[in-house]
Amino acid sequence: MGVNGHSIGMWNCFRGIHKRKGKKTALDLTAPASDAILKNRKNTWIQLAGHPGGFAPAGPNTIWKKRYTKDNNETQAYETLMEDTARDIVPMFYREVEYNTEYFIEIEDLLQHFTDPSIMDVKMGTRTFLESEVSNTTLRKDLYDKMVALDSTAPTAEEQQRQSITKLRYMQFRERESSTAEFGFRIEALRMSGETPSSNLKRVKSKEQIHGILSKFINNRRIVQQSLVHRLKEVRQHIEDSAFFMTHELIGCSILVMHDKFEKCGVWIIDFSKTNLIEDGCEITHRLPWHLGNHEDGFLFGLDNLMQFFSDIEIKEELTNTMKPSQTIPDS
Known part of the structure; x- marks a missing residue:
């Protein structure tokens, strides 16, 4: 992604980049979550938010997500994104499958890259409902x-x-x-490494409350803070450069944020079931206020604010003094 030319790998930060050449690979699976697969998984898959039972492990590195609506918006969104410049900021898509009369999409299990990570699900936008x-x-x-x-x-x-x-x-x-209304995002759920998930966060709204949760999430680690800010900048640049994102309203999309004890960090956009192509001739910025008919969703307004909140976290100096110089990401 390389928005500012830095090589993130030298700072031990997982970027979530995969070389995706050629056609999509379809996995030959007939049912999700076999015992053999589950016993050998590096991580136990965790559902933070959304419909209970809506996800299931599929292959060693994939999950199935249930389709609840009659249309296949999410399938179409992923298929288009796999050919878009923004494909590296979303999970890799494999296929849509029918199983026991229900439909699922098979996508990359992002937890495969981490060891017992801390995970945060952030619902993006100033509007989370369709017009x-x-x-x-x-x-x-x-x-x-x-x-x-x-x-x-x-x-x-x-x-x-x-x-x-x-x-x-x-x-x-x-x-x-x-x-959501004031800052363009809300923290849907949080799971700290080694702890049970917390999803009772939807009424968190003040600056102080948000700063408290984000500070807890990065656990006073400057390298994690800087890596996540850098990654969020890359995600923003990809959105602004993407033909898909600049022609679709992003309703109900989330940003999934992860890091682990090895200081691997990742940020992806997920949840595209309410993502719709806007009409020809209608331009969208993802930052302007919404009124009925303009399709603005506030996604980038929220991303700007989320990035600023992460940047503003104060790290306790007694811990950062022990860090090696090579762990610090230069300012972009």
Whole structure:
């Protein structure tokens, strides 16, 4: 990826780059998660967020992800991305398979590159719902009741009087309950090395709360901090240079961040089930505010902020003094 010409390998940082020449390789598997495969896996696969039971180990280095929608948006997205300049910032895609009347996509198991990693799932964008989901202006009491259950002070006087709200009003309320609306990302789940996953993070929204979680995640290691910031810069450059990303709205996509005790680091974009091609003639920046019809999603706005949050983490000097000079990544 080499956005600034540095050779990341010399700093022991895993970049997630694979030389993907020729056609995609399809693995000849008839069922996921055989006992022999599971016993020999380097890592036990961990699902941080999303539908329970939506993933299963497949081959030694792949997983199956269940398709919940009738369309095959995610399959089409991955197939296009494998031919795009941004293919190195997403898991490698192998195929779509039908198994027991259900459909799955088979993709690279990113954990194969790490030993007991710390993992973070970050939902990106200022909008995590499709425009088609909120175009209906029907007033709904059930959504009003959900809002009140989460925050009794949220409804306006008019909403209290009529005891109903639109779906758009509810969805935007939910976005403001987390850091999504203000910063363009929210931390969905976190798993520190050797610990159980935590997914009760969706209402984390303040700068102080975010800094606290990210500081915990990098565990006061400057080399991890600098490597992740460098990788996030590369991901951003790939998005800005990508024909795919600049012609699609990115709704519900996540950034998956990992590092382990050997200071291998990786950042990838995952989850493309709500990714849609925008209409001809409609330009998208992924940074401008959204209004109905412009398809802006705030993905790059969120990525800019996430990168800044990581950059702003203060490392305790008593630990960094023990690091070797070769472990420090030069400023880009």
